[in-house]
Amino acid sequence: MTDFKQLRKEILAKTVEYYEARFAQKEFIPGKTRVNYAGRVFDEEELCNAVDASLDFWLTEGRYSEEFSEKIAEFLEVEHVLLTNSGSSANLLAFSALTSEKLGDKRLKPGDEVISVAAGFPATVTPIIQYGLIPVFVDVDIPTYNIDIEMMRQAITPKTRCIFLAHTLGNPFNIEAVMQLANEHDLWVIEDNCDAFGSAYKGKKTGSYAHLSTISFYPAHHITTGEGGAICTNDPQLALLVRAFRDWGRDCYCAGGENNTCGKRFSQLFGNLPFGFDHKYVYSEIGYNLKMTDIQAAIGAAQVDKLPEFCERRKANFKHWTAIFSKYPDYFVLPKATEQADPAWFAFIVTLKEGTPFTRDELTGYLNKKLIETRNLFAGNMTKQPGFIGKNWRIADHLENTDYIMNNTFFLGTYPGLIQEMFDYAEGILDEFIAEKTK
């Protein structure tokens, strides 16, 4: 009889060999190799886990999903972690959980207001609009790029029910002040931690403060599963609601392949269904299917072990960029960590000062032409995006800094794949550009 265990061992040994041959060698040729802003950083462990999960061929949530979610829970020190197929899905699910009728008067309803910012990624805002609530956009501070807390205080009205904010590019917003305001006004808080997995505020990890938080595992983020995301909470009711919305809206919370976890599968009354209707097919929410596969989770289970080291490398890379850009204090506003925060920087964000003898687009155009990738701060000013024009949102006071960012701000990568030679090359290119523009 075929020895499957032995075969699996041989396949995994070959996988290590394949990794070495295919991926291990990385050569940097200045001017020829791209200095990416982000990318997958992995070794044979991720590859072996992916192959191992494929050989299980369980496919849907299984042993690796359990391992991955437990490791995230341990890292963030949160009770419940639910895996999803993307960070955007995680945001949608976190928000939809708060619309459940099971929350009674506390549930979010169409027409309620939700505080957010316009200088960010759309996935933090789109669920608000999709559920018929009104995003209230508050301006951000430069150089933390996070919400202006004083303006946020002013923006709260009797219609405000929730605060939904991202820790911008890994820099924690003042989550303590936000939670305090939320407590005073009885508001829900969702932390979009998609760009900040590993950051901390006052020694406690971001993503562990709010009622719900989310993570993205898209390759640009701190760890990757390709596509993927997670929702974290310490509230068992919210965890059940997120699970229900994630899993077709069903009431039952049995793990895949399991039955009758609650022990009452055929002995309950739901809605207008007959008594004892199979709980497995009871739908208490208008849900989706946004689950992760076990192959993705297997990759994540290996990636998450590397997260502390990845965060350290992001911080070191941030320092490299700081040294390069601080040579030109007349032209650049350098990023600043929020007070008492320890960011695992997603990126190095730069704003051009007023009167600088070149534009943001001239500089980023030059850098990109020289294969140094840059990005703008996502949507710039979301209210000016075609999809948002004419939708039901409100600007609190003004968005002066947001507009300034839309025109004058960009970011470079801090991901762990960057090496010293890349910084040396980029420094030369920046010097060259500035010399040309200022001669």
Ligand SMILES: Cc1ncc(COP(=O)(O)O)c(C=O)c1O
């Ligand atoms: C702050 C923020 N939230 C949410 C997302 C969405 O994550 P995903 O790409 O996994 O859907 C992103 C995307 O990169 C993001 O930057």
